[in-house]
Amino acid sequence: MAQYLMSVLDDRTGSVTPEEMAAITAYNTERLQGEGHWVFAGGLASPEAATVVDGRGGEPMFTDGPYLESKEYIAGFWVIEAADFDVALRLCAEGSKACNRRLELRPFLTR
Amino acid sequence: MTHVDEVIARVHREEWARVVATIARRVGDLDIAEEMAAEAFATAVERWPSDGVPPNPGAWLTTTAGRKAIDRLRREVKRTEKHKEALMLSDTPEPLGAIDDDRLRLVFTCCHPALAMEARVALTLRLIGGLTVPEISRAFLVQETAMGQRITRAKAKIKAASIPYRVPAREDLPARVGAVLTVLFLIFNEGYLASGPERETVRGELTAEAIRLTRLVGELMPGDGEVAGLLALMLLTEARRAARVSASGELVALGDQDRGAWDRALIAEGHALVRARLASGEAPGRYQIMAAINAVHTDAADVRDTAWSQIVALYDQLVRLDPSPIVRLNRAIAAAELDGPQVALAEIDGLPLAEYHAFHATRAELLRRQGRSAESRAAYDRAIELAGNSGERAYLARRRGELGGG
Numbered sequence: 001m002a003q004y005l006m007s008v009l010d011d012r013t014g015s016v017t018p019e020e021m022a023a024i025t026a027y028n029t030e031r032l033q034g035e036g037h038w039v040f041a042g043g044l045a046s047p048e049a050a051t052v053v054d055g056r057g058g059e060p061m062f063t064d065g066p067y068l069e070s071k072e073y074i075a076g077f078w079v080i081e082a083a084d085f086d087v088a089l090r091l092c093a094e095g096s097k098a099c100n101r102r103l104e105l106r107p108f109l110t111r
Numbered sequence: 112m113t114h115v116d117e118v119i120a121r122v123h124r125e126e127w128a129r130v131v132a133t134i135a136r137r138v139g140d141l142d143i144a145e146e147m148a149a150e151a152f153a154t155a156v157e158r159w160p161s162d163g164v165p166p167n168p169g170a171w172l173t174t175t176a177g178r179k180a181i182d183r184l185r186r187e188v189k190r191t192e193k194h195k196e197a198l199m200l201s202d203t204p205e206p207l208g209a210i211d212d213d214r215l216r217l218v219f220t221c222c223h224p225a226l227a228m229e230a231r232v233a234l235t236l237r238l239i240g241g242l243t244v245p246e247i248s249r250a251f252l253v254q255e256t257a258m259g260q261r262i263t264r265a266k267a268k269i270k271a272a273s274i275p276y277r278v279p280a281r282e283d284l285p286a287r288v289g290a291v292l293t294v295l296f297l298i299f300n301e302g303y304l305a306s307g308p309e310r311e312t313v314r315g316e317l318t319a320e321a322i323r324l325t326r327l328v329g330e331l332m333p334g335d336g337e338v339a340g341l342l343a344l345m346l347l348t349e350a351r352r353a354a355r356v357s358a359s360g361e362l363v364a365l366g367d368q369d370r371g372a373w374d375r376a377l378i379a380e381g382h383a384l385v386r387a388r389l390a391s392g393e394a395p396g397r398y399q400i401m402a403a404i405n406a407v408h409t410d411a412a413d414v415r416d417t418a419w420s421q422i423v424a425l426y427d428q429l430v431r432l433d434p435s436p437i438v439r440l441n442r443a444i445a446a447a448e449l450d451g452p453q454v455a456l457a458e459i460d461g462l463p464l465a466e467y468h469a470f471h472a473t474r475a476e477l478l479r480r481q482g483r484s485a486e487s488r489a490a491y492d493r494a495i496e497l498a499g500n501s502g503e504r505a506y507l508a509r510r511r512g513e514l515g516g517g
Binding site for chain 1: 224225271272273274275279280282283
């Protein structure tokens with residue numbers, strides 16, 4: 001079993017419709033929790049809420065705003081567990097359909 | 112070429128994929144597999160002229176590449192558990208069936224949908240076809256360093272994402288076979304009608320390689336109708352290659368080709384495949400339908416004998432599977448032979464293909480048949496502007512030149 005991050009790509013946040021939310025909930029409970037793929041998931045506040053923190057020096061530095069300015073950003077994410085990449089890819093395709101947005105799939109580093 | 116050179120060239124064609132595939136499974140690393148296969152062949156070039164060709168060249172190469180892989184892994188300072196496992200696995204003899212599975216695994220891994228299309232094409236030609244990086248670079252007019260990087264990046268993604276090295280699960284299989292066929296068809300088409308302006312019109316080495324690879328995939332998946340359909344489609348297309356380009360390098364339209372120059376053996380093989388698919392009684396996929404269309408074309412000794420109603424009926428079937436504008440354009444071209452240019456023009460009007468040269472070339476031909484020369488000329492102008500291939504541009508320019516005044 002490996003863990004994967006599925007990031008939701010969007011240019012808005014908190015914009016999910018009731019129909020999309022219903023599809024996401026069904027996907028989460030039936031597919032992910034029901035079949036043992038669920039680890040964690042959540043929606044994120046927009047990048048305007050972001051603070052970049054650099055604690056490497058003596059005094060921590062706080063910078064307002066996102067590290068990267070781009071139209072699209074990560075509006076939410078899932079962490080899933082899957083037997084292999086192909087299974088994760090299939091789950092990701094279904095997740096994208098459920099939330100009606102594009103997803104980016106990345107494996108966690110192992111070891 | 113000496114006898115041994117010839118044997119080595121033949122063994123390279125026949126055994127390369129098997130050697131790479133077997134080593135890749137043993138060590139779980141495509142990079143090492145590719146390198147060790149190349150080294151094993153280099154050793155053969157060195158040794159076989161004096162030692163003689165071994166009785167089973169493929170087994171010799173796999174064993175040699177396997178030993179080199181073990182040596183390589185032993186030399187590596189950091190040995191992971193996986194590598195230790197590989198060392199233990201490496202001397203087990205393989206049953207023949209498993210080796211075929213290895214090649215199929217390799218095909219599916221190289222054509223994995225998580226890789227960029229151009230990377231899939233390059234990986235397939237390198238790891239399964241055994242073409243060198245300079246050969247692939249030349250075929251696609253890409254700098255060698257760029258092509259090398261493309262292959263390296265693809266291998267790195269396979270490793271980092273742990274793209275599995277195996278035949279896909281049953282539920283993924285139809286889509287994944289489709290992805291493999293897309294890659295093979297793309298290689299074929301790039302050879303059949305090169306996309307770049309300064310390229311040869313038809314490049315036989317790419318079409319031949321695509322056919323060879325499709326034959327291999329067909330041997331590995333004998334029950335798959337679409338693989339057989341794609342092979343038939345390629346053979347029936349390749350059969351017309353010699354007649355497709357004039358002595359001056361101009362593309363020759365299907366109706367104007369010297370049908371005596373068509374390759375009868377390839378046509379016979381293609382027809383046999385199409386007949387076998389029809390006899391199977393299974394619903395055909397798009398490659399089988401396209402092959403059937405080409406079978407009807409190649410059945411006619413003269414273009415005037417073409418069974419256009421059959422072709423239109425097959426296109427109707429194809430449109431139901433794939434209602435894309437390009438399929439509808441091709442259907443209209445065939446329908447023009449039955450219903451006349453006016454009906455065909457009405458059918459293609461409004462297709463969202465304004466940037467596609469064949470759309471304008473088709474309109475130009477249909478307008479010409481209606482005697483609408485000025486509109487036809489404008490459509491040729493647009494087609495020539497958009498056509499990437501110089502042989503095709505030459506053909507279109509000549510057709511435009513033949514238009515009457517006005």
